[in-house]
Amino acid sequence: MSNEEKRTLTFEILRYNPQIKGDTPKMKKYEVVEAPGMTVFIVLNEIREEHDPSLQFDFVCRAGICGSCGMIINGEPKLACRTLTDTYPKGIITLLPLPVFELIGDLSVNTGKVMRQMSERVESWIHDKDAENVDLTRIEERMEPEVAEEIYELERCVECGLCLAACATKRMRDDFLGAVGFMRLARYAIDPRDKRSGKEFYDIIGDDDGVFGCMTLLGCEDYCPKDLPHQTQIAYLRRKMALGK
Amino acid sequence: MKVIYTDSLVIGGGLAGLRVAIAAKQRGHDTIVLSLIPAKRSHSAAAQGGMQASLGASIKGVGDDEDVHFGDTVRGSDWGCDQDVARAFVNTAPKAIRQLTAWGVPWSRVQRGDRQVVINGKKVTITESDDAHGLINSRDFGGTKKWRTCYTSDGTGHTMLYAMDNKAIELNIPVHERKEAVALIHEEGVCKGAIVRDLITGKLTAYVAKATTIATGGYGRIYAISTNSVISEGIGTAIAMETGLAPLGNMEAVQFHPTAIVPVGILTTEGCRGDGGLLLDKDGYRFMPDYEPEKKELASRDVVSRRMIEHMRKGKGVPSRYGDHLWLDITLLDEKHIRKNLREVDEICHYFLGIDPVKDYIPVRPTQHYSMGGIKTNYKGESIGLKGLFSAGESACWDLHGFNRLGGNSVAETVVAGMLVGEYVADYCETTELKINTKTVEFFLEQERVKISDLLNRETGENPFKLKKEMQQIMMDKVGIFRNHDDLSKAVEELKVLNQKAKNIALRNRISSSNPELVEAIRVPKMIKLAQCVAYGALLRTESRGGHAREDFPQRDDKNWLKRTLAYWKDDNADIPEIDYEPLDIMKMELPPASRGYGDDKTTPHPDTEKREKEIEKLLKDHPGIDRIQTSELLNPVEVPERYQGKNERVGRGFK
Numbered sequence: 001m002s003n004e005e006k007r008t009l010t011f012e013i014l015r016y017n018p019q020i021k022g023d024t025p026k027m028k029k030y031e032v033v034e035a036p037g038m039t040v041f042i043v044l045n046e047i048r049e050e051h052d053p054s055l056q057f058d059f060v061c062r063a064g065i066c067g068s069c070g071m072i073i074n075g076e077p078k079l080a081c082r083t084l085t086d087t088y089p090k091g092i093i094t095l096l097p098l099p100v101f102e103l104i105g106d107l108s109v110n111t112g113k114v115m116r117q118m119s120e121r122v123e124s125w126i127h128d129k130d131a132e133n134v135d136l137t138r139i140e141e142r143m144e145p146e147v148a149e150e151i152y153e154l155e156r157c158v159e160c161g162l163c164l165a166a167c168a169t170k171r172m173r174d175d176f177l178g179a180v181g182f183m184r185l186a187r188y189a190i191d192p193r194d195k196r197s198g199k200e201f202y203d204i205i206g207d208d209d210g211v212f213g214c215m216t217l218l219g220c221e222d223y224c225p226k227d228l229p230h231q232t233q234i235a236y237l238r239r240k241m242a243l244g245k
Numbered sequence: 246m247k248v249i250y251t252d253s254l255v256i257g258g259g260l261a262g263l264r265v266a267i268a269a270k271q272r273g274h275d276t277i278v279l280s281l282i283p284a285k286r287s288h289s290a291a292a293q294g295g296m297q298a299s300l301g302a303s304i305k306g307v308g309d310d311e312d313v314h315f316g317d318t319v320r321g322s323d324w325g326c327d328q329d330v331a332r333a334f335v336n337t338a339p340k341a342i343r344q345l346t347a348w349g350v351p352w353s354r355v356q357r358g359d360r361q362v363v364i365n366g367k368k369v370t371i372t373e374s375d376d377a378h379g380l381i382n383s384r385d386f387g388g389t390k391k392w393r394t395c396y397t398s399d400g401t402g403h404t405m406l407y408a409m410d411n412k413a414i415e416l417n418i419p420v421h422e423r424k425e426a427v428a429l430i431h432e433e434g435v436c437k438g439a440i441v442r443d444l445i446t447g448k449l450t451a452y453v454a455k456a457t458t459i460a461t462g463g464y465g466r467i468y469a470i471s472t473n474s475v476i477s478e479g480i481g482t483a484i485a486m487e488t489g490l491a492p493l494g495n496m497e498a499v500q501f502h503p504t505a506i507v508p509v510g511i512l513t514t515e516g517c518r519g520d521g522g523l524l525l526d527k528d529g530y531r532f533m534p535d536y537e538p539e540k541k542e543l544a545s546r547d548v549v550s551r552r553m554i555e556h557m558r559k560g561k562g563v564p565s566r567y568g569d570h571l572w573l574d575i576t577l578l579d580e581k582h583i584r585k586n587l588r589e590v591d592e593i594c595h596y597f598l599g600i601d602p603v604k605d606y607i608p609v610r611p612t613q614h615y616s617m618g619g620i621k622t623n624y625k626g627e628s629i630g631l632k633g634l635f636s637a638g639e640s641a642c643w644d645l646h647g648f649n650r651l652g653g654n655s656v657a658e659t660v661v662a663g664m665l666v667g668e669y670v671a672d673y674c675e676t677t678e679l680k681i682n683t684k685t686v687e688f689f690l691e692q693e694r695v696k697i698s699d700l701l702n703r704e705t706g707e708n709p710f711k712l713k714k715e716m717q718q719i720m721m722d723k724v725g726i727f728r729n730h731d732d733l734s735k736a737v738e739e740l741k742v743l744n745q746k747a748k749n750i751a752l753r754n755r756i757s758s759s760n761p762e763l764v765e766a767i768r769v770p771k772m773i774k775l776a777q778c779v780a781y782g783a784l785l786r787t788e789s790r791g792g793h794a795r796e797d798f799p800q801r802d803d804k805n806w807l808k809r810t811l812a813y814w815k816d817d818n819a820d821i822p823e824i825d826y827e828p829l830d831i832m833k834m835e836l837p838p839a840s841r842g843y844g845d846d847k848t849t850p851h852p853d854t855e856k857r858e859k860e861i862e863k864l865l866k867d868h869p870g871i872d873r874i875q876t877s878e879l880l881n882p883v884e885v886p887e888r889y890q891g892k893n894e895r896v897g898r899g900f901k
Contacts, residue, residue, distance in 0.1 A: 019446065019756075019758035020758070037509070048762075053762035054753075054760065054762065055761065058282070061286075065589065066285075066288075066474065067285075084596075112284075112422045115285070116283070116414065119411060125349065125411040125415040132347075134344070136340035139894050145353070145354040145355065145379070148351045148397075152397050158285075159285055193349060
């Protein structure tokens with residue numbers, strides 16, 4: 001690297017602040033000198049600190065764990081914190097906010113509101129009347145190790161919203177639950193601690209806004225940063241719903 | 246004037262804050278949680294390795310109990326912790342984890358029969374019993390006598406936070422997102438809520454409450470490189486400090502984690518070493534056994550971090566364009582184990598380093614990780630200076646960790662403190678009437694409004710981003726792992742200058758709504774004050790204890806320093822805090838000070854230590870035949886809310 005010429009990267013970023021009356025969306029260009037191991041997280045902070053302190057974006061963990069920093073990077077929904085600039089040989093990188101979500105400003109969108117609504121809609125918690133009466137001094141309920149592992153596999157979702165941004169059905173129909181909701185439901189459906197019946201699950205997702213509305217384009221599967229098995233789960237839920245089990 | 250009333254206001258939506266909110270709500274109190282971000286994105290989610298609770302189900306955890314956990318925690322703290330708090334904590338941790346189990350955390354479970362593990366660099370077969378099959382598993386962590394750290398692969402914090410937030414959603418607890426508490430409202434020494442800025446509209450609202458709980462996490466971001474999330478800036482801690490009434494405890498006690506990746510400082514879990522990973526130098530040589538023959542890579546975090554720096558100072562570091570580092574080697578673990586049980590680590594290596602930890606060594610260096618210091622509270626989680634203000638989790642100095650926290654005790658603290666403090670918050674709401682003069686609310690609202698309009702109107706002045714960088718560099722260079730008088734004095738002087746400059750911040754982007762530069766301008770002056778509390782406290786503490794290591798005073802000095810630092814910021818015009826000390830009473834300790842068991846013990850003992858040892862000996866003689874639980878009740882009686890009392894059951898052992 002030392003004897004190589006350092007690249008100058010061109011970032012084209014959508015700028016729009018709905019809080020300012022009369023502001024209109026526009027693309028703005030920024031140039032940044034590339035550094036080794038540089039991520040979009042590093043670049044955006046550099047732009048904010050050095051060039052334009054008004055630039056809005058969201059990061060929390062900057063380690064691919066919290067799901068805050070989804071954005072459209074050169075046409076694809078990705079987590080910005082773990083996208084390395086050297087992924088792009090031409091050195092031109094376009095950044096747009098995630099579609100589907102309410103825009104807060106520039107690259108910042110309100111994922112929290114949508115995810116809370118999703119959790120309320122699928123009732124994303126253990127349904128067990130006795131859960132509050134568990135005697136906490138006693139040994140916990142046993143669980144087969146592989147069942148715990150299966151639940152964890154489906155619980156690795158970080159609610160980043162990339163699956164919704166990549167979903168054609170969601171783009172057309174705002175009420176479509178989307179992969180994040182299906183995955184959450186599937187996670188509870190396989191959890192023996194959740195006492196909901198098949199019918200109760202069906203009532204949540206057994207319609208066109210639910211699992212039967214999916215067009216199976218599987219953008220969710222392609223762009224999930226946690227490689228969750230969306231395709232398998234959607235198929236599983238459909239079959240389960242159709243069989244009424 | 247916009248005012249929102251509630252019973253229990255919780256600032257911070259991570260594990261501790263949510264757990265406090267749940268407790269108050271379950272007791273019938275109106276509760277609102279404020280969060281900078283969606284609650285599930287809180288830094289609690291980043292805890293990978295696990296939660297300590299002495300369940301003792303796995304074969305390597307057999308024999309574990311509250312007492313062993315207590316001893317490890319106290320030793321780990323270098324006798325700096327509050328032993329009443331530690332005792333209540335270890336007794337409640339098994340209940341907390343069992344409650345989380347009922348709430349949905351998919352803890353990794355024990356599989357009966359043989360399994361291969363790596364211990365001390367060698368593959369060993371251990372055999373799990375039939376009895377333990379399906380119970381919560383545990384792994385090895387640093388500074389613990391037993392395998393006590395319960396886990397969900399290496400996504401423990403994530404699964405705990407999701408279960409907790411989902412519980413809060415089930416209980417219909419509102420989380421007001423993208424809100425920042427910028428000041429506390431208080432009247433006659435009682436906290437009455439907070440002034441809160443909406444990060445989207447910029448509007449200020451007064452949240453008036455009977456009880457206010459700060460659970461905003463640590464202040465790691467006062468350092469240039471930290472494993473902490475970028476929002477771990479200590480603002481909740483700072484607004485408590487800015488009341489002038491609530492002292493901060495042991496701010497100089499800062500933990501450096503041995504294995505963050507170079508250069509970006511993202512954490513790789515202690516579980517890597519717990520599961521058998523080794524630390525290697527530039528020659529591929531395993532150096533830790535030379536320094537710590539007994540615990541090796543699994544000595545307490547502060548010890549391992551110091552040994553790594555020592556070894557690099559001998560020229561054994563691996564040179565890189567980002568400075569020297571060492572290697573974390575997990576290649577001796579099974580591929581399947583890494584891809585499954587260390588999956589986050591695998592992902593981080595892949596995305597941020599472009600390496601495969603199954604084949605490649607991971608470049609690591611000790612990095613700021615945890616803030617033991619924070620809002621000093623009593624065992625109920627209530628500030629010792631400001632009534633009605635509570636704190637739980639990393640933002641608090643409850644004082645479970647003293648001068649060094651054990652791995653796995655942080656998420657454990659968040660949920661246990663959340664349970665216990667939450668009950669006391671509910672008690673407080675039950676017995677307190679909300680009375681406040683609206684003039685008081687107006688006064689605090691107006692004060693913040695003026696501060697912000699000054700920032701927006703000032704034509705020229707300091708750049709808040711630059712001030713922050715300067716502060717972070719001072720902390721890195723002069724208030725790091727090893728400290729000394731000269732560097733610390735310089736740091737204190739330089740921070741004084743920054744504190745003055747911070748009064749003259751001017752913005753380039755002068756709008757009051759959603760504005761990252763304004764957010765920075767509000768936070769940076771607060772962060773500089775916190776940094777000064779750390780630096781000044783470290784300068785005055787002329788001994789070494791836990792994470793506070795003075796090169797010029799390398800020994801622990803119980804005679805003069807078995808006391809907690811209390812930092813008050815009473816005068817808004819001051820550049821340094823007022824420092825007071827709170828002695829730790831050895832005569833009440835269940836475990837009087839002794840050697841931690843690392844290197845040669847050169848501690849200067851306190852005269853009370855011998856006295857207390859003799860007293861304990863006599864007490865035990867006078868009560869022959871008492872069991873271990875009666876013993877701890879005799880030596881260290883602690884108060885725990887009624888619903889969380891009771892002995893804990895363990896497999897093969899019952900309630901003994």
